Amino acid sequence: MSRITAIIYAGVICLLVCLGWLAYYYHGTATDYKKQRDTAQQNLKLSNATITTMETRQIALAALDAKHTKELADAKAENDDLQRKLDAGGRVRVAGKCPPMQATTQSTGTPGVGDAGTVELSPVAGRNVLGIRAGIINDQAALRTLQDYIRTQCLSQ
Template identity: 50%
Template structure:
């Protein structure tokens, strides 16, 4: 090989070495830049995840607090309704015993008109009118108080449902 060829080959090798070194430096610089971008993106992603987790935890705490308040309010409503029902049933039982013992009388208001209903008109001066009272049998008296107890239970259930809808289901 001639000296000119050697110089040309040396220059080509140096040029290739410089080109390879430049490519290596560019590669390292680019990788470093991508690393910084990826680190920034990861930090942003972690911050977003933490924000989402905190918001979810806050919503869960609020939902649990609301549920707890509703349960407490429902328990108070239930206690009030139960107390009212027990009081009304006790009064009904007191009346039932008083009537059974003869201390009180069960009166059912009514009238028998001479010209109405299925009672025939009396032709004579002696008429039935509203002069007497009607005594109920023991079974009929028990039935009246049983019906009253059912009405008390139904009214208590209705009041409890209305209070629940008005106060808890808001």
């Protein structure tokens, strides 16, 4: 009976060694999968935060774009109204103020121009002035838009 007992003990020991090896193998595999899961969860959180930030910035940019587009459209509409008035026979007048005359000029009796006079431009010059005004309005609107973009998107981080 001692031989049968020895075989049973040997079988039990082999079984325990095999079970220990399997437990060690699956424990290592489970640890690796846990690390992979944790890394994936961290990447998911980072991706979600990035998406949220991008959505917030897109909303802010859309509002900024709408604001500046409206301002530019209003300025263009005003310039177009002035252009229509000029085309309908209106005139462009430039209000000006002359600098005070020097004492030597006044003593000689040279005739001068009074203050707060107006100068009337020809229709061609008026259209040129309105064209220049439209260009200035576009340039200023573009500068304001870029400055707001830099202020809200680039410097706010």
